[in-house]
Amino acid sequence: MISVSVDLGGRRYDVAIGTGARRLLSQVLPRAVQQVAVVTQEGIGFDVEPGVPVRRFEVADGERAKSLSSVEELCRGFARAGLARSDAVVAVGGGVVSDVAGFAAAVYLRGVPHVNVATTLLAQVDAAIGGKTGVNLEEGKNLVGAFWQPVAVLCDTDALESLPAREWTSGRGEMAKCAFLGKLLDRPSNHPWSGDEGSWLHELPLEEQIARCVAIKAAAVSVDEREGDRRMLLNYGHTMAHALEGSLMRAGGDCDVRHGEALSVGLMFAALLARRLGRIDDDRVALHRKLLDSFELPTELPPGVSARTLVKFMTRDKKARHDLTLVLDGPDGVEVVPGVPQTDMLGTLVEMGCAP
Ligand SMILES: NC(=O)c1ccc[n+]([C@@H]2O[C@H](COP(=O)([O-])OP(=O)(O)OC[C@H]3O[C@@H](n4cnc5c(N)ncnc54)[C@H](O)[C@@H]3O)[C@@H](O)[C@H]2O)c1
Numbered sequence: 001m002i003s004v005s006v007d008l009g010g011r012r013y014d015v016a017i018g019t020g021a022r023r024l025l026s027q028v029l030p031r032a033v034q035q036v037a038v039v040t041q042e043g044i045g046f047d048v049e050p051g052v053p054v055r056r057f058e059v060a061d062g063e064r065a066k067s068l069s070s071v072e073e074l075c076r077g078f079a080r081a082g083l084a085r086s087d088a089v090v091a092v093g094g095g096v097v098s099d100v101a102g103f104a105a106a107v108y109l110r111g112v113p114h115v116n117v118a119t120t121l122l123a124q125v126d127a128a129i130g131g132k133t134g135v136n137l138e139e140g141k142n143l144v145g146a147f148w149q150p151v152a153v154l155c156d157t158d159a160l161e162s163l164p165a166r167e168w169t170s171g172r173g174e175m176a177k178c179a180f181l182g183k184l185l186d187r188p189s190n191h192p193w194s195g196d197e198g199s200w201l202h203e204l205p206l207e208e209q210i211a212r213c214v215a216i217k218a219a220a221v222s223v224d225e226r227e228g229d230r231r232m233l234l235n236y237g238h239t240m241a242h243a244l245e246g247s248l249m250r251a252g253g254d255c256d257v258r259h260g261e262a263l264s265v266g267l268m269f270a271a272l273l274a275r276r277l278g279r280i281d282d283d284r285v286a287l288h289r290k291l292l293d294s295f296e297l298p299t300e301l302p303p304g305v306s307a308r309t310l311v312k313f314m315t316r317d318k319k320a321r322h323d324l325t326l327v328l329d330g331p332d333g334v335e336v337v338p339g340v341p342q343t344d345m346l347g348t349l350v351e352m353g354c355a356p
């Protein structure tokens with residue numbers, strides 16, 4: 001078992017990674033807890049034993065579960081179950097469950113403790129850590145939420161045995177991003193997990209790969225809980241990924257691209273854009289492509305999306321501080337780059353085979 005801590009002063013917590021991590025649940029719950037509300041999904045079937053009485057709640061599958069009405073339903077259920085402020089919510093699932101259950105925990109009785117038991121690779125390396133919780137509105141994804149840190153995160157690698165292939169790929173996209181964010185770790189030169197970009201993603205055992213991604217996220221979150229420059233680096237590849245998700249959603253209702261797949265295309269776009277801006281060379285672009293290919297992640301845009309539409313979405317990304325601020329690779333690694341010319345973004349999309 002590997003433990004990585006998210007250092008937030010009085011709200012510090014540990015992320016436990018490894019086989020059987022779920023068995024730590026009774027130890028990580030606050031002592032005053034007398035009952036637990038477990039929030040999960042029908043298809044997950046991953047049992048936890050908190051050592052106190054459990055009330056079980058299910059949310060629907062997919063992005064539609066991330067709604068204010070799910071939060072209302074959960075909170076009403078908590079109230080009917082008599083969940084007190086000294087009790088706890090335990091989210092057992094992927095990012096959808098931890099986002100919606102975490103937000104319900106943040107607002108029910110103005111905040112109750114919660115633990116994330118992450119059951120997808122994407123949640124284990126990313127979504128379950130860092131305290132961003134929230135739901136979608138018709139107007140867009142993740143528009144309502146709260147920063148509410150869990151009291152612990154359990155990444156039980158046993159849960160991944162039942163994970164569908166496509167969800168593995170999606171998680172791999174987020175891991176590939178981490179390969180380029182080593183500089184977020186303290187003292188890059190002598191941190192045990194710095195250097196050798198990307199190769200660790202193949203060479204280390206799975207739980208160490210996950211731990212390394214968790215350490216990167218933890219490092220960004222602990223110095224910058226509320227998304228200034230450091231935490232923004234975690235959005236590497238995401239500006240274009242969100243634009244792609246947004247435009248596909250607009251085009252066909254349900255968007256048939258997993259987040260990690262969109263992110264993979266977004267990472268390729270970011271590398272090509274950085275080269276166009278003279279920030280990185282061909283070798284560095286090739287490294288991006290090699291890593292993404294090695295996980296059989298997509299690097300090409302799906303047919304039918306237009307460059308202009310994508311740029312329109314990118315300039316609207318809520319994470320952009322103002323128009324066209326992107327996270328891009330450069331001589332000193334990945335950094336926040338303001339003032340990226342729109343023509344270069346368009347040019348890069350056309351270079352990727354996108355119709356203008
Ligand atoms: N809060 C954050 O910091 C953050 C970060 C990244 C992503 N997210 C959010 O996370 C969500 C995506 O999360 P996700 O990729 O985990 O998807 P998900 O939660 O939708 O899970 C994917 C599918 O796998 C199923 N599943 C979960 N665990 C399983 C298991 N062990 N075995 C079999 N099936 C299992 C789920 O029921 C679901 O059908 C998005 O809504 C995204 O916005 C949040």
Ligand SMILES: [Zn+2]
Pocket residue numbers: 126174238259263
């Ligand atoms: Zn992501």
